Amino acid sequence: MAGKSGRTINATPQNVWRKRILSWEGVLIVILAVVLVLCRAMSATYTLENVLREMPKYLAEMFLMLPMAFILMMGEIDISVGSIVCLSGTLGCFAVNAGMPFPVALLIMLGTGLICGAINGAIIVIFPELPSMIVTLGTQIIFRGIAEIMLGGGGSIAAKNADGFRAIGKSLGIVPIVFFLVIISGAIFVIISTKMKFGRELMAIGSNRLTAFYSGVKVKKVLFISYVTMGAFSALCAIFFTAATYGANTTTGKGFEMDAIAMAVFGGISSTGGKGKMIGGILSAFVIVCLRIGLGQKNVNSQVILLIIGILLIGAVLLPNISARISANKKKAIS
Amino acid sequence: MKKKLLSLLLCATLAAGALAGCGGGGSTTDTGSKSSSESKGGDSGKKQYAIVPKSAGNPYNEKEVEGFKAIIEANGGEAVVNYPQDATADAQITVINSLISQGVDSIAVAANDENALQSVLEDAMSKGIKVSCLDSSVNADSRQTFANQAGVKEVAQALCDAVYDISGGSGDWAILSASSQATNQNAWIEAMKGIMADDSKYADLNLVEVAYGDDETQKSTDQTQALLANYPNLKVICAPTTVGVAAAAKVVQDTGATCRVTGLGLPSEMAEYIGKPDSGKSCPYMFLWNPIDLGKLSAYISLALVDGTITGAAGDTFEAKELGVTYTITEAADGGTEVILGAPFEFNPDNIEEWKTVY
Numbered sequence: 183m184a185g186k187s188g189r190t191i192n193a194t195p196q197n198v199w200r201k202r203i204l205s206w207e208g209v210l211i212v213i214l215a216v217v218l219v220l221c222r223a224m225s226a227t228y229t230l231e232n233v234l235r236e237m238p239k240y241l242a243e244m245f246l247m248l249p250m251a252f253i254l255m256m257g258e259i260d261i262s263v264g265s266i267v268c269l270s271g272t273l274g275c276f277a278v279n280a281g282m283p284f285p286v287a288l289l290i291m292l293g294t295g296l297i298c299g300a301i302n303g304a305i306i307v308i309f310p311e312l313p314s315m316i317v318t319l320g321t322q323i324i325f326r327g328i329a330e331i332m333l334g335g336g337g338s339i340a341a342k343n344a345d346g347f348r349a350i351g352k353s354l355g356i357v358p359i360v361f362f363l364v365i366i367s368g369a370i371f372v373i374i375s376t377k378m379k380f381g382r383e384l385m386a387i388g389s390n391r392l393t394a395f396y397s398g399v400k401v402k403k404v405l406f407i408s409y410v411t412m413g414a415f416s417a418l419c420a421i422f423f424t425a426a427t428y429g430a431n432t433t434t435g436k437g438f439e440m441d442a443i444a445m446a447v448f449g450g451i452s453s454t455g456g457k458g459k460m461i462g463g464i465l466s467a468f469v470i471v472c473l474r475i476g477l478g479q480k481n482v483n484s485q486v487i488l489l490i491i492g493i494l495l496i497g498a499v500l501l502p503n504i505s506a507r508i509s510a511n512k513k514k515a516i517s
Numbered sequence: 518m519k520k521k522l523l524s525l526l527l528c529a530t531l532a533a534g535a536l537a538g539c540g541g542g543g544s545t546t547d548t549g550s551k552s553s554s555e556s557k558g559g560d561s562g563k564k565q566y567a568i569v570p571k572s573a574g575n576p577y578n579e580k581e582v583e584g585f586k587a588i589i590e591a592n593g594g595e596a597v598v599n600y601p602q603d604a605t606a607d608a609q610i611t612v613i614n615s616l617i618s619q620g621v622d623s624i625a626v627a628a629n630d631e632n633a634l635q636s637v638l639e640d641a642m643s644k645g646i647k648v649s650c651l652d653s654s655v656n657a658d659s660r661q662t663f664a665n666q667a668g669v670k671e672v673a674q675a676l677c678d679a680v681y682d683i684s685g686g687s688g689d690w691a692i693l694s695a696s697s698q699a700t701n702q703n704a705w706i707e708a709m710k711g712i713m714a715d716d717s718k719y720a721d722l723n724l725v726e727v728a729y730g731d732d733e734t735q736k737s738t739d740q741t742q743a744l745l746a747n748y749p750n751l752k753v754i755c756a757p758t759t760v761g762v763a764a765a766a767k768v769v770q771d772t773g774a775t776c777r778v779t780g781l782g783l784p785s786e787m788a789e790y791i792g793k794p795d796s797g798k799s800c801p802y803m804f805l806w807n808p809i810d811l812g813k814l815s816a817y818i819s820l821a822l823v824d825g826t827i828t829g830a831a832g833d834t835f836e837a838k839e840l841g842v843t844y845t846i847t848e849a850a851d852g853g854t855e856v857i858l859g860a861p862f863e864f865n866p867d868n869i870e871e872w873k874t875v876y
Contacts, residue, residue, distance in 0.1 A: 232618035235640075239610060340632030340656065351636065426610065427633040433605040434633075478615035484602035485573060 206450040206502075210465040217469055221476025231356045233475050238351065240471040241360045242422040244464075246442035248371045249412040251463045253314075254446050255375075256387045257455025260409065262302060262318040263416045263442060265325035267435030270294040270420035272329040275339045275430050284346030291424075292417045298325055299413015303406040322439075330432050338431035341424070351425030360422045367415075368464045375460040380404065388455025444491065445470055448498045466498075565621040566819045567597040568812075569612050571629055571653065572604035577808050578627060580876050581652060584812025585625065585819075588839060592820055597621055606630035613637045617644060623819040625664075627652040635659040647822035649829070651815035652808075657853030661822060661829030662846055664815040666806040668857040669850075672757070672781070673708030675804050675861050679779045680722065680753050683801055687721030690753040691744050693761045693780075695732040705757045725751065730761045737764035745774050756780035762803060766790035769799035779803050784864050788873035793866050802865035806858060808876060813840055814858050829854055 221228045246263050253260050270291045277287035298321070305317050333339055341347060352359055375381035383404050386394035395401050419438070424430065443453070449466035451458030470491060477487045566589045570578035582598055589596040599616060601608035606629045614637055616624055624646055628634055631654065638648050638659040651664040680690050692709075694702045706727060713719040725748050730737030737760055744751060745768070754769070754776060756762035762780035769778050770790055778790070778800045792798025817837040818827070827833035831854045833846045842859070849855040864872055 227618045236614040429632040431630045
């Protein structure tokens with residue numbers, strides 16, 4: 183039922199299953215399968231056990247992707263998350279070394295993340311004329327700067343008593359604990375974005391902020407909550423990343439923000455806002471991680487791996503445009 | 518629906534193409550990976566010795582890798598060279614994890630952080646992989662032993678002797694260091710002060726100042742000019758940092774001061790300043806270690822660890838045939854063990870031409 187504007191208006195979605203399979207998320211499942219089969223064929227060491235063993239570091243980064251997707255859906259961005267990871271990890275190690283019990287150190291790390299996220303959110307809400315890219319670029323430098331000052335000349339700190347971190351870095355059988363947490367968090371984020379009011383509000387803000395505002399969406403509140411969530415999950419990332427390194431240094435978390443954004447964008451979440459699905463981001467994260475692990479096991483040069491990820495990313499952004507143009511040309515030809 | 522189907526197909530081919538492409542690309546660009554896939558296929562039983570440098574494109578690291586590869590291959594092993602994505606410990610963790618999956622026999626790592634690799638290296642050792650470091654160490658718990666390019670004592674002794682020799686045994690001299698927190702530089706400076714205080718031979722030498730150029734060319738230049746202005750009788754500037762020594766040598770040579778420069782420098786950067794005393798060049802000789810030999814030493818350590826000649830305990834000995842030395846593992850200051858390559862290598866007017874093209 184095409185309306186005057188050419189848009190299809192359907193109260194009841196038809197062919198639900200067919201639509202699901204042929205969506206970008208369906209494509210991602212196919213890509214994931216292709217990646218797994220090819221990596222397995224290329225490398226005899228690409229076993230479930232080895233892949234899961236190499237995964238925790240990447241899983242920690244996936245915590246960043248989830249709230250980053252929220253922020254991207256609103257058409258905003260946060261490039262300070264890598265620095266929050268660094269600051270939170272640094273403070274956590276200082277807390278452990280000062281003899282505080284491990285749960286207290288975890289609370290300090292989470293608190294650091296919440297405060298950093300709140301600072302980002304507050305600046306963005308109070309000064310709406312400032313682009314979030316610039317605000318978080320500023321806080322990126324500030325947060326890492328604070329960590330660097332604390333770390334001093336050596337630029338590195340090791341947790342003297344790493345038992346706590348060792349415990350959370352453990353695996354149940356061959357599956358790392360963090361894997362379960364990522365899946366649970368992912369499920370929660372999917373539910374929030376698809377079934378709850380908050381998710382609809384995010385999309386409304388990303389599609390048209392002014393309309394959303396006049397429709398009664400509390401834009402500032404949603405923005406602030408998203409940035410605080412981002413901060414909290416940066417801390418979560420820091421906790422599990424520290425569980426892999428037992429320490430922090432001035433380069434901890436460098437580039438994590440770009441990894442998280444890449445996962446989300448490859449998952450079909452538009453950086454201009456209003457588009458994309460959470461599940462796509464999660465699937466694409468696993469595609470990227472499984473591909474990286476596979477290529478790594480074949481000793482493919484790290485720079486070449488980055489190149490491949492970059493090509494995939496641009497491909498993912500271009501594909502919808504190309505197919506849209508093709509179908510537009512077809513329509514022209516018919517009429 | 519057709520367009521979706523089209524995009525699905527396009528995407529699948531893209532992914533397949535990328536993977537196929539990289540498989541080919543990997544084996545042509547990196548000889549290490551090529552031989553690795555060959556040996557895997559044929560299962561020739563060749564032992565695999567991995568080296569993880571600090572980063573790709575670091576010429577100093579390249580020389581270490583070159584030495585490492587030469588010795589491993591000469592001894593019938595297979596060298597797996599795996600560069601991290603960037604010069605961070607995080608990137609090295611990824612690479613080492615991957616090497617554990619591949620089941621290599623040994624890993625030698627030039628660490629980007631002393632502590633951050635502990636978890637992954639412990640994991641490697643628990644799976645029977647022999648772990649050692651070169652160039653830049655990890656903490657004592659994360660390694661079996663460490664190929665140290667230069668013991669603090671050896672470097673300090675060489676520099677003290679150079680200052681003594683160049684100054685003629687008496688007079689004012691100064692140190693131009695990197696930053697005031699630089700671990701290496703501070704250790705060397707402390708050791709030099711200790712050596713000079715303990716031996717009456719150096720009693721007539723007077724250390725006037727330790728200046729800090731922060732390893733920046735401009736700041737090191739300014740500091741050198743300040744030293745020359747403040748101490749007109751300055752005989753020697755000793756700069757135990759590659760940036761500092763090059764900056765100081767340039768200032769002294771350009772101003773024609775009588776002061777002379779020595780220290781630790783890169784031959785390629787220092788070649789134009791090194792010359793005989795009457796040639797007007799500002800640096801009679803300077804030191805650095807030989808990264809190729811360090812790579813070779815690391816290779817011998819990996820070989821010896823894998824074949825069981827050594828366990829990494831202090832007192833173990835092994836022979837480094839091509840270096841012509843039988844090394845003994847010694848206790849390191851951090852509680853672990855280390856193997857010291859030897860005294861730093863002297864670059865003088867006689868050998869600088871040959872070395873300046875090397876690194």
